[in-house]
Amino acid sequence: MGELDELIIKFLRDRLGQDAELAIKLYMAYKEGGRRGVIKAINEELSKVGVEVNENED
Amino acid sequence: MRIRINELIIRDFRGFMGENRISFNDGINIIHGPVGSGKTSIVQSIEYVLYGTQLEVKERVSKLADLINEEANSLLVKLVLNNGIEVIRELKKSGENVRESSSAIINGTRYKDDEVTSKIIETLGVDDDDFERFVLVTHRTLEALVYGSVTKRSLFIDKLFGLEILDNLNRSLPMSQIEDLINKLRQRLASVKELPEIIVKYGSIERAQGKVSELREEIEKLRKEEKELSNAYNDLLRKREELLKGFRGIEDTYSNYIATRIRRENLEQELEKAGVKEINEISIKLRLERLRDLLIEKLEEFALIKEADVVSKLVITNDNLSEAIEKVYNAFEGLAKLKDKLIEDKEYLSNIRNDLELQSESLKASLRELESRISQEESRVREYKALVNKYGEPVKIRRDIEELRRRLEKLSVEEGFRSSLLNVLQYVLSNHEERCPVCNKPLSEEDYEAIKKRIEELSRSRNDEIEDMKNKLNELERVLTNMETLLPIVNDYEATIERARDIRSRLETVLSKLETIEKSIRDIDRRIQTLTRFVDEFRAEVDEIDKEISYLRRYRELNSLRRQEEELRQQLSNLGVDTRAITSIEDQIRYIDDRLTQVRAKLSDDSAELSRLELALSSIGFDKEDPSTLRKRLDFLEDFYNRLTRIRAGIRDVQARVRDEMIKIVRDNVGSIFEMLYPYGDLEGAGIEVTVKDKGIIGVVSEYTLYAFRPGGRKVTISRLSDGQRLTIALSFLLSVYRATNHNIDFLLMDEPIPYVDENIRRAFASLLTRFISEGLISQVIITTQSEGLVNDIVTAAREANVRYSMIKLIKEDNKRKIIQDID
Numbered sequence: 093m094g095e096l097d098e099l100i101i102k103f104l105r106d107r108l109g110q111d112a113e114l115a116i117k118l119y120m121a122y123k124e125g126g127r128r129g130v131i132k133a134i135n136e137e138l139s140k141v142g143v144e145v146n147e148n149e150d
Numbered sequence: 151m152r153i154r155i156n157e158l159i160i161r162d163f164r165g166f167m168g169e170n171r172i173s174f175n176d177g178i179n180i181i182h183g184p185v186g187s188g189k190t191s192i193v194q195s196i197e198y199v200l201y202g203t204q205l206e207v208k209e210r211v212s213k214l215a216d217l218i219n220e221e222a223n224s225l226l227v228k229l230v231l232n233n234g235i236e237v238i239r240e241l242k243k244s245g246e247n248v249r250e251s252s253s254a255i256i257n258g259t260r261y262k263d264d265e266v267t268s269k270i271i272e273t274l275g276v277d278d279d280d281f282e283r284f285v286l287v288t289h290r291t292l293e294a295l296v297y298g299s300v301t302k303r304s305l306f307i308d309k310l311f312g313l314e315i316l317d318n319l320n321r322s323l324p325m326s327q328i329e330d331l332i333n334k335l336r337q338r339l340a341s342v343k344e345l346p347e348i349i350v351k352y353g354s355i356e357r358a359q360g361k362v363s364e365l366r367e368e369i370e371k372l373r374k375e376e377k378e379l380s381n382a383y384n385d386l387l388r389k390r391e392e393l394l395k396g397f398r399g400i401e402d403t404y405s406n407y408i409a410t411r412i413r414r415e416n417l418e419q420e421l422e423k424a425g426v427k428e429i430n431e432i433s434i435k436l437r438l439e440r441l442r443d444l445l446i447e448k449l450e451e452f453a454l455i456k457e458a459d460v461v462s463k464l465v466i467t468n469d470n471l472s473e474a475i476e477k478v479y480n481a482f483e484g485l486a487k488l489k490d491k492l493i494e495d496k497e498y499l500s501n502i503r504n505d506l507e508l509q510s511e512s513l514k515a516s517l518r519e520l521e522s523r524i525s526q527e528e529s530r531v532r533e534y535k536a537l538v539n540k541y542g543e544p545v546k547i548r549r550d551i552e553e554l555r556r557r558l559e560k561l562s563v564e565e566g567f568r569s570s571l572l573n574v575l576q577y578v579l580s581n582h583e584e585r586c587p588v589c590n591k592p593l594s595e596e597d598y599e600a601i602k603k604r605i606e607e608l609s610r611s612r613n614d615e616i617e618d619m620k621n622k623l624n625e626l627e628r629v630l631t632n633m634e635t636l637l638p639i640v641n642d643y644e645a646t647i648e649r650a651r652d653i654r655s656r657l658e659t660v661l662s663k664l665e666t667i668e669k670s671i672r673d674i675d676r677r678i679q680t681l682t683r684f685v686d687e688f689r690a691e692v693d694e695i696d697k698e699i700s701y702l703r704r705y706r707e708l709n710s711l712r713r714q715e716e717e718l719r720q721q722l723s724n725l726g727v728d729t730r731a732i733t734s735i736e737d738q739i740r741y742i743d744d745r746l747t748q749v750r751a752k753l754s755d756d757s758a759e760l761s762r763l764e765l766a767l768s769s770i771g772f773d774k775e776d777p778s779t780l781r782k783r784l785d786f787l788e789d790f791y792n793r794l795t796r797i798r799a800g801i802r803d804v805q806a807r808v809r810d811e812m813i814k815i816v817r818d819n820v821g822s823i824f825e826m827l828y829p830y831g832d833l834e835g836a837g838i839e840v841t842v843k844d845k846g847i848i849g850v851v852s853e854y855t856l857y858a859f860r861p862g863g864r865k866v867t868i869s870r871l872s873d874g875q876r877l878t879i880a881l882s883f884l885l886s887v888y889r890a891t892n893h894n895i896d897f898l899l900m901d902e903p904i905p906y907v908d909e910n911i912r913r914a915f916a917s918l919l920t921r922f923i924s925e926g927l928i929s930q931v932i933i934t935t936q937s938e939g940l941v942n943d944i945v946t947a948a949r950e951a952n953v954r955y956s957m958i959k960l961i962k963e964d965n966k967r968k969i970i971q972d973i974d
Contacts, residue, residue: 095892096280096312099811103804108797115797119319123279127322134324137790141783145327 097123152896153274154930155196157230162222164191165967169226172969174932175956177923178948181934182941183960188967189934192960193901196932197286199227199239201278202252202267205286215248217241234258237270275893283310284888287900295883296868296876300853307838307854308805310887311812316805320798328791335784339777348766355776358763365760372753379749383742390735393728400725407718407729408736414711417704429705431468434698439466441691442478448684449481452488452677457481471699479692482685489681496674499667506664513657520650527643534636537629544637547630554623561616572608575601806842809852812890813840819886820879824858826925827918828878833866835859836879856883873907874914881918885927897930898922909939916943920951 100119105112114137121133128147135144154176161169165188172181172192181189197204198217206212218225224242231237239252252266261269271277276285294306308314352358394404421427442461449458461481466474541547578587579601585592593601719729817837824836836858856868856879868876888898904915922928935941941957948955959970 096808099808100316100804103807104800107803107807108800111793111796111800114793115800118323118797119316119801122315122319122322126318130319130322131324138787141786143331143783143787145324145331148327 153894154232154897159228160195161226162219163195163225170969176929177954179932179956181958187960187962193899195227199229199237200270205282289903289905292880295880304854313805316801320801323794332787339780362763365756369756376749379742379746386739393732410715417708426701429702454484457484486685492678499671503667510660517653520646523646527639530639531643534640537633541629544633551626558619568608575605815890816886820882823885824882827921833858834861873911900933912940913943916947920947920953923953924951
């Protein structure tokens with residue numbers, strides 16, 4: 093993780109409180125897998141209630 | 151030691167067939183060749199071997215498999231860095247896919263496959279995104295920085311700062327899809343609005359479904375029963391009609407008989423239900439009379455004379471029980487109202503008492519305060535009075551002082567005269583003067599004798615008297631001062647005493663009023679209690695008697711109905727009607743009618759419930775989800791959507807903060823690097839600023855301004871600068887980002903950075919490159935170009951600046967590419 097990532101993650105934590113962990117997860121997912129990575133991370137959350145989103149553009 | 155590239159070996163990579171090797175040196179490495187000779191492939195191979203991917207693959211312009219030469223089934227790239235670091239990646243076609251194997255040696259340790267990329271990133275301190283941002287420089291980079299609109303430039307700088315990723319992340323969030331999911335769920339839940347109630351009532355959908363089956367069976371049974379009862383009912387009606395067929399003209403008597411009978415039976419049932427077997431009219435009358443007398447007594451006691459008079463005139467007989475109880479009750483209402491009035495009075499008095507209590511508390515508090523003041527002042531007042539006793543009132547003391555002062559003054563004058571005269575006489579005597587020094591008269595012996603005598607007289611001083619007088623005067627003055635100090639206290643004391651007396655008197659009045667009111671309240675309370683007890687007991691008894699009178703009325707009606715029924719029955723019998731048979735049919739008809747009513751009511755209720763259940767259950771179907779699950783899902787999605795909305799807003803804020811941070815870090819570096827790179831005197835430095843603008847529906851955007859300083863500090867925006875100056879600012883900015891990032895790389899890859907520029911810019915750029923090296927900003931530059939002119943300019947500039955350079959020539963022959971290396 094580079095300096096920029098650390099800075100972004102620090103600011104996300106400062107700004108988002110209890111939503112920060114999800115924001116960081118999405119940020120890292122985007123870094124690693126682009127939009128596909130983000131959708132995968134979101135679907136992990138949505139699987140708790142048995143729904144999912146696809147990779148089609150919004 | 152910072153990392154530079156020593157050697158690149160590529161095999162079957164894109165247009166390069168077989169194995170090709172390039173050595174790189176510190177200084178400038180120029181890769182020169184015509185279009186299509188593989189310059190960009192070399193740059194791509196370096197990114198690929200380091201990170202296992204490259205920009206075109208990431209942007210989906212090409213696939214990894216496209217990196218393998220068309221004639222080959224696999225590729226290999228090996229990169230040798232200084233410090234003994236080596237990275238190798240091999241890519242093999244496998245059907246439609248590719249398979250990659252990789253290895254790296256870092257600090258003597260070998261890493262394989264999955265470990266390689268992460269170890270490389272760790273060692274270089276730069277990931278593939280950062281690499282593309284500021285290590286790999288293309289003409290797109292420089293053009294975006296120095297040409298084009300502010301918006302485009304700003305977007306590019308955001309990208310260079312790595313902020314573009316946050317925009318992309320925001321755009322990647324599937325907000326619309328989640329919104330759709332929420333809307334669909336809301337629609338589903340709206341269509342099963344009744345389901346929550348059903349679940350509450352039956353426990354679950356399954357149980358509600360069970361209930362549907364039960365209801366269907368029950369309704370079936372009820373319909374069957376209704377049909378049977380209806381048939382039986384119709385049969386009985388027919389039978390009754392047949393029985394009465396032969397007796398025309400008796401319909402009224404018959405109807406009357408049946409109605410009387412029904413009324414009689416109903417009354418019997420009603421009285422039986424109430425447990426009434428026999429009614430004692432005398433007992434009711436006596437009880438009512440006793441109540442009347444009690445009431446008169448109480449009305450008189452409470453001075454309701456008019457009501458007492460009405461009731462006392464009431465004569466109760468067995469025939470007027472209902473009217474009598476009505477009158478008794480009306481009079482009794484007067485007492486009940488009086489009780490309510492007394493309660494109101496008591497409340498009113500209680501409020502006054504509360505006010506008086508407050509007044510009394512307040513007066514007591516004032517009195518306590520005044521008494522405390524009096525007690526504090528008392529000793530000073532005693533002191534004052536003692537002084538008055540001893541010295542009199544201050545007026546007298548002032549008079550005494552005046553008198554004493556006058557006397558003292560007179561005495562002092564006399565004493566002064568005596569003293570002067572004594573001095574003169576003693577002088578005359580001691581010098582034995584012949585003449586008087588005052589009047590010049592000759593002095594005789596007699597005179598001297600007289601002088602001696604006079605001296606003797608004058609020698610008796612009145613100093614003691616004066617001293618006493620002075621002491622007395624001082625004492626009186628001290629006393630007067632003391633009394634004047636005490637006087638305000640004495641005055642206040644007397645005023646306070648007066649006020650205390652007044653307040654005490656007011657308190658006594660209030661306490662007296664309180665006592666009176668307390669007494670009144672107690673009296674009213676007693677009356678209320680007495681009345682309440684009486685009212686409650688009386689009402690209970692009057693209600694009971696009223697009930698008995700009501701039963702008596704019905705009992706009398708019952709007896710009358712019995713007689714009437716018997717008369718009607720007799721009339722019908724006389725007409726030859728078998729009343730027993732017909733009443734039996736009537737009983738059966740009534741029974742079946744009642745039963746039919748019950749069955750139909752139940753049928754109606756069950757059918758309504760079934761319809762409601764079927765309607766609600768049909769909206770979700772028997773095999774679908776429980777609404778509570780849908781509700782939970784909706785809640786979760788709404789919450790999740792809100793979280794994502796907050797995250798989007800947060801990301802925008804974070805982007806602004808990171809932008810500010812980056813600007814802070816980069817701003818100073820841009821200036822100092824510009825000074826190193828720009829050799830002329832017309833510009834002294836450069837910088838970058840960011841401004842946030844609200845662009846209406848587009849939203850808030852950040853706009854960057856790159857500028858230079860004229861001597862004297864005046865800012866000049868990039869649009870007013872020459873191409874060479876712009877290029878210098880662009881490269882200063884790039885290098886400042888490069889330096890601001892904490893990494894271990896010490897090389898820059900430039901892929902055709904300035905195509906299609908005139909020779910002045912080319913020369914300026916060549917000069918800048920050599921300054922990168924000579925100023926120690928960077929140790930190694932690898933630049934590709936097809937421009938012979940740029941090559942010559944770089945070589946010339948490098949030679950002039952004594953900067954090391956090397957040349958790698960690429961040659962394209964048919965479909966083959968060759969590398970010819972010429973190291974300076």
